[in-house]
Amino acid sequence: MTRRSGVARRSGVARRSGVARRSAVAAAIVVLLSVLLLPAGRAAAGARGASVSSLSLLGPSVSLLSQTPWVETHGMFQLHVGLAGALPADHLQVTVFDQLITRTAFEQAANGQVKDYAFYQPDVAVPALTADPHGGFDLDLPVNQAAPTGDQFPRVDISESSGVFPVQVQLLDQTGSPAGRPLTTFLIFSQGTAKSQGYTPLSVGLVVPYTSTPALGDKQQLEPPGASEANRLESVATGLSASNVPATVVASPITLQALQTGAATGSATDRSALAALASVPSGGQDQIAPSPYSQVSLGDLSDYLPDEIEPQLTAGRQTLQGVFSVDPGDQLWVVDGPVNASTVSVLLAHHATKLIVPDADLTPLSQEIDTTFTHASSLGFGGSTLSVYAADAELSGDFTRSGSPVLAANILLADMAMVFTESPGEAHARGMVAMPPAEWSVSPQFLQTVLAGLDHNPLVSATTATNLFAQAGFPLGTRFLSNPAPTPGPAAASLSIAAGQIGAARQAINDMAQILPSQSSELADVRAELLIAETETLTAAERQSVLDSISKVTAVVARAVTLPPNTSFTLTSTEGQLPITILTTGNLHPRVELRLKSQRLTFRSFQPADGSCQIPSEGVEVCTLTLKNQNTTVQVPVETRSSGVFPLDVALYAPGGSELAGSSRQYTVRSTAVSGVAIVIIVVGLLGLAVWWVRDLRRGRRPKGMAPAPATEEEVTEFDEFFNQDPPSVGGDGMSPSAAMGGPIDLRDETRD
DSSP, X not given: OHHHHHHHHHHHHHHHHHHXXXXXXXXXXXXXXXXXXXXXHHHHHHHTTOOOOSOOTTOOEEXXXXXXXXXXXXXXXXXXXXXESOXXXXXXXEEEEXXXXXXXXXXXXXXXXXXXXXXXXXXXXXXXXXXOTTSSEEEEEEESSOOOTTOSSOOBOOOSSEEEEEEEEEEEOTTSOBOSXXXXXXXXXESSOTTTTTOOOEEEEEEEEEOOOOEEOTTSSEEOOOHHXXXXXXXXXXXXXXXXXXXXXXXXXXXXXXXXXXXXXXXXXXXXXXXXXXXXXXGSOSEEOOOOSSSOOHHHHHHXXXXXXXXXXXXXXXXXXXXXXXXXXXXXEXXXXXXXXXXXXXXXXXXXXXXXXXXXXXXXXXXXXSSXXXXXXXXXXXXXXXXXXXXXXXXXXXXXXXXXXXXXXXXXXXXXXXXHHHSXXXXXXXXXXXXXXXXXXXXXXXXXXXXXXXXXXXXXXXXXXXXXXXXXXXXXXXXXXXXXXXXXXXXXXXXXXXXXXXXXXXXXXXXXXXXXXXXXXXXXXXXXXXXXXXXXXXXXXXXXXXXXXXHXXXXXXXXXXXXXXXXXXXXXXXXXXXXXXXXXXXXXXXXXXXXXXXXXXXXXXXXXXXXXXXXXXXXXXXXXXXXXXXXXXXXXXXXESSSEEEEEEEEEEOTTSOEEEEEEEEEEEEEOOOOHHXXXXXXXXXXXXXXXXXXXXXXXXXXXXXXXXXXXXXXHHHHHHHHHOOOSOOSTTSOOHHHHTTSOOOHHHHHHO
């Protein structure tokens, strides 16, 4: 049974493969026939300049190339569209629907699901459409005015005061059936400006990111952007500088640094982009927001690398100032998320008073409202006085809509106008933030369309983030962080793993900064590389590669200054000089700290030619020196405390930092000199010995008459005979004199004593 089942499965696969092949062949035949049967019509359409493709295998479609951003009171609403897969027998239908009332209905319409009543629906044969000289077709809809002679579309009558109207453009085949999906865009209509109608326009703070993913070269240093990316950045910069619409630019310093690298190596595109950017804030309209140097979360730095916060912020500010010639300040921050307690703590510590964050990072409003919330709130965080604007989630979603950038930009403009029409009669100012998601790369076409649509917009007034807070007045309500302590994501986890290596690299760079001159290019390079290594968009392998590159450079610098091998010094006097030699490779002119220590030496204060010395404690001397030659000898004055052989510990340090690798030596000092104390002791000893000798000699010579003369031999014999004889009775006890005295008496001994 298993074998038969296998055969059956194989037969089924064969049948399906055969069907697929036959279907593919049939489709190819249809395509070929279509091309052969319809060449004349397409040729004619091509001659008219129309962008009707010969055939679209994806089916007929309509794309938006440009449109009129709004119509005030009356005017021409022009749609410039491209047609793909349209046939000469097809018609193009334009439908205008009733004004939208809610943002929910707007979102449905933006997705092609329009449920309102259609009050305008003409159609025109494709060959009769007006071709645009630049390609595509122009659909001119006269709003509240008579149609020009020969215009294909009749008048559009709108009596409402102001509103947003869905507009659909649909291809119809010769039977009147829809061919492909319709194009849905919006007509923004106003009966005059908001101010002329007694209304306050909606203030919108447009946030424009200027960023690019950093590229690393073979030497693990920041590389200029590629050609296509450089062109995109140049177009974005040109669009910003050419517009009169205020915006808040969040420029990535690491991206600016990459452009500077490209400009320095001769890239005209990078140089042009920097020149265009430099003029952005010159008119005082645009605002430059502060940013850390690399693309890293301040909250993650606070959690894993707190010592790296200041280097990131300092380098970021210096780079922004170098390009824009303005100080971005530190009071207003635009954070595209995620925002947690650590992030807010860092910003508060750096004097932030205003924040713009994604709406999802804040808790919902406590009060229920029927329209879009268009005010700033207080951020409830440890008694802080932070004001916060939550970037509108629906506006953020408009940046990333599928389709052409032009269509997405016009939907964004219509969405802003939709918020105005929700409650146009409010007397106080209303404001909101349009900020793209973090992962979005700005399209030049999108940006130019939005900036053009906001220029003198009758319902929406663009402004900078700072002015948005100023117009908002007192914050309404209090919102809190939705997730103060989130679980670390992959990027944060990867950064935490590398935290130890990054900290060690920072210490090595700090030591290197003390050794090398401040203007050293090597020092600037490794500092930038370490900040790049903290970028959260890097892979673990890329980060490790950058850290390895830093380690190689710092190790070379640390080994560039050494001490000769162990040697010895001989001092023949109690005071002398020890010649300490320091060796240097290359032409670095480094600064080092020479540390000397010995328990048997007393160091004397002196001033070397290129440095200074201090004696912090007995037996220790520290000298800070600038080495201008490859061999530098320092004559260190010392005084010995005793003679003999003893060690001298010598080491090189980065000034105020760590000991340099392989630079610790123990030299030998031999002292043959006799100290003054020893001489005094010797003299005193000799004098004492002399006095003792003199006194001993004086005791040995007695004056005449002071002792009897020595006995003669005869006298000794007589005395011996007398005392050693044994008479019967001598003395009262009958004992002999010698026995009474305990034994024989030798007068010779007595005489010697």
